[in-house]
Amino acid sequence: MTNVLDKFWQLLKMQFKMAKSYLPSVIFFSIFFPIGFLLLFRFVASSSASYYIISGTATFYVFINAVSGVAQILAAERNRGRFSLMIASGVPKELYSFTIALSAGISTLVVVPVIILLGELLLGITIPLGALPLLVISAILSLFSSSMLGMFMGLAIRSQRAVNQYSNLVAFVLSFFAPVYFPPTLVPMPFMYLTYLEPTTYVSQALYYSLHGSLLSLPWDVGVLLTGMLFAIASSLVRR
Amino acid sequence: MEVWGVWKSFGPILANEDISMDLERGEIVSLLGPNGAGKTTLVRQIYGELRPDKGRISLLGSKPSDSSVKERVGVIPQECSPYDDLSVWDNVYYVGKLKGVKGEVLKERIRSLLTGLGLWERRDSLADLLSGGMKRKLLIAMALVNDPELVILDEPTVGLDPESRREVWDLLNQLRASGKGILLTTHYLDEAERLSDRVYFLNRKIVAKGTPSQIKERFSDQYDVIDYTTGRTIRVSGDKVKDVISKMSGKFEVRLPSLEEIYLEVLSDDQRS
Numbered sequence: 001m002t003n004v005l006d007k008f009w010q011l012l013k014m015q016f017k018m019a020k021s022y023l024p025s026v027i028f029f030s031i032f033f034p035i036g037f038l039l040l041f042r043f044v045a046s047s048s049a050s051y052y053i054i055s056g057t058a059t060f061y062v063f064i065n066a067v068s069g070v071a072q073i074l075a076a077e078r079n080r081g082r083f084s085l086m087i088a089s090g091v092p093k094e095l096y097s098f099t100i101a102l103s104a105g106i107s108t109l110v111v112v113p114v115i116i117l118l119g120e121l122l123l124g125i126t127i128p129l130g131a132l133p134l135l136v137i138s139a140i141l142s143l144f145s146s147s148m149l150g151m152f153m154g155l156a157i158r159s160q161r162a163v164n165q166y167s168n169l170v171a172f173v174l175s176f177f178a179p180v181y182f183p184p185t186l187v188p189m190p191f192m193y194l195t196y197l198e199p200t201t202y203v204s205q206a207l208y209y210s211l212h213g214s215l216l217s218l219p220w221d222v223g224v225l226l227t228g229m230l231f232a233i234a235s236s237l238v239r240r
Numbered sequence: 241m242e243v244w245g246v247w248k249s250f251g252p253i254l255a256n257e258d259i260s261m262d263l264e265r266g267e268i269v270s271l272l273g274p275n276g277a278g279k280t281t282l283v284r285q286i287y288g289e290l291r292p293d294k295g296r297i298s299l300l301g302s303k304p305s306d307s308s309v310k311e312r313v314g315v316i317p318q319e320c321s322p323y324d325d326l327s328v329w330d331n332v333y334y335v336g337k338l339k340g341v342k343g344e345v346l347k348e349r350i351r352s353l354l355t356g357l358g359l360w361e362r363r364d365s366l367a368d369l370l371s372g373g374m375k376r377k378l379l380i381a382m383a384l385v386n387d388p389e390l391v392i393l394d395e396p397t398v399g400l401d402p403e404s405r406r407e408v409w410d411l412l413n414q415l416r417a418s419g420k421g422i423l424l425t426t427h428y429l430d431e432a433e434r435l436s437d438r439v440y441f442l443n444r445k446i447v448a449k450g451t452p453s454q455i456k457e458r459f460s461d462q463y464d465v466i467d468y469t470t471g472r473t474i475r476v477s478g479d480k481v482k483d484v485i486s487k488m489s490g491k492f493e494v495r496l497p498s499l500e501e502i503y504l505e506v507l508s509d510d511q512r513s
Contacts, residue, residue, distance in 0.1 A: 006337075010334055010337045010338055013334070014323070014326065017326060017330060018323060018325040020325075022325075081319045084317035085317055087288060088313070088315035089310060089338045090339060
């Protein structure tokens with residue numbers, strides 16, 4: 001067990017050291033992406049939708065970044081023979097994939113508070129202090145779910161080019177063909193039921209209720225956790 | 241290393257058929273075969289990335305999947321590249337850490353390997369900035385950082401210039417002299433002939449095996465006689481060599497066909513059968 005933890009720690013350090021090379025562009029994107037979205041929605045949406053604008057933008061960012069990031073990194077790693085290199089070095093495939101997913105997830109996690117702070121500044125919303133623990137739970141689970149979806153795509157699709165195309169597409173589709181910027185109840189029947197098949201529905205609702213400090217976020221968190229576990233199980237089946 | 245009756249298929253494609261081979265300490269054994277002959281599939285089973293459908297593999301007395309055995313083996317997989325966004329030093333350092341090498345021992349080993357492979361001056365450069373040949377050398381350093389007892393190299397000299405190839409050969413010879421067992425796959429027949437104590441010709445199954453000279457002896461009943469006066473090469477059977485050279489007035493050379501020529505002949509026989 002100590003050996004596995006030590007390997008996990010070394011792999012994480014490796015991933016973060018490599019992240020330094022693209023950190024400036026990530027910081028730039030991380031700040032200007034939410035500013036652009038929040039300003040846009042401020043002009044076109046009513047102020048009553050402000051909380052949904054924030055939860056929707058956070059969901060969109062998390063899925064764009066984590067799903068496509070994890071999927072594309074894993075596909076590239078496979079292509080460059082790094083899985084073989086790691087297995088030969090005694091690192092199980094599962095541990096390696098999980099470390100990549102986690103490090104990409106953590107890099108994304110940093111942006112969620114930025115989006116919330118910008119929301120307070122630009123949209124004038126107030127987040128109660130009691131909302132913080134709920135927000136932390138929702139944000140972490142959201143990253144888990146989106147990273148696991150990215151991991152599934154990165155491992156299941158054979159061609160790297162296809163992974164790149166599909167992962168970008170899936171992140172957009174899941175963000176705009178799901179009730180991310182509005183409640184699921186606004187979706188007409190029977191399509192409303194279909195939205196429950198999309199992980200972004202759970203993520204956005206969990207973040208929305210967390211922003212209010214409402215415990216109603218917890219059932220949605222369970223949904224987020226379950227979708228993440230589903231993708232994790234699917235990934236492990238693919239690896240076999 | 242011992243391999244007993246290994247079979248491996250991918251769906252309907254049979255990649256390895258009843259392969260048995262072995263490798264002792266202090267020897268270099270080469271796997272030779274055309275593209276698609278199943279060399280890499282076999283190597284991937286030997287270092288534990290794939291499991292055989294049938295048969296058994298033993299590395300240093302353990303199963304290839306045992307994590308403890310990985311700390312005693314060094315591998316360069318095929319078509320593998322170092323981490324471009326890490327420095328040369330960090331690439332070797334982290335693989336060393338993952339293989340359980342620690343502290344000053346690790347640092348000293350990295351220093352010695354990078355110096356020996358001519359990479360010490362580039363230790364702080366990102367791997368991305370290295371040439372293709374230098375990246376191969378870096379992979380070799382990564383494979384050797386744990387001072388392995390068994391070294392598995394899948395085409396380690398691909399993309400290297402002649403001088404760098406020689407450096408790698410010297411390194412492999414040193415490793416053999418220090419008692420390490422080395423399994424090598426290569427497309428360069430001259431490399432296999434120069435380095436190997438034994439070779440296996442693989443074409444899904446093993447079609448020939450032995451020392452390079454045993455294989456030459458077994459498969460050659462003909463000699464090449466090179467007449468340096470005319471520049472002509474005449475292929476003659478053994479009993480006629482004396483007759484041919486007695487008629488030559490200038491300098492000449494008599495040699496057995498190269499391993500490459502035998503390799504091509506053995507493989508074409510196998511494909512015909």
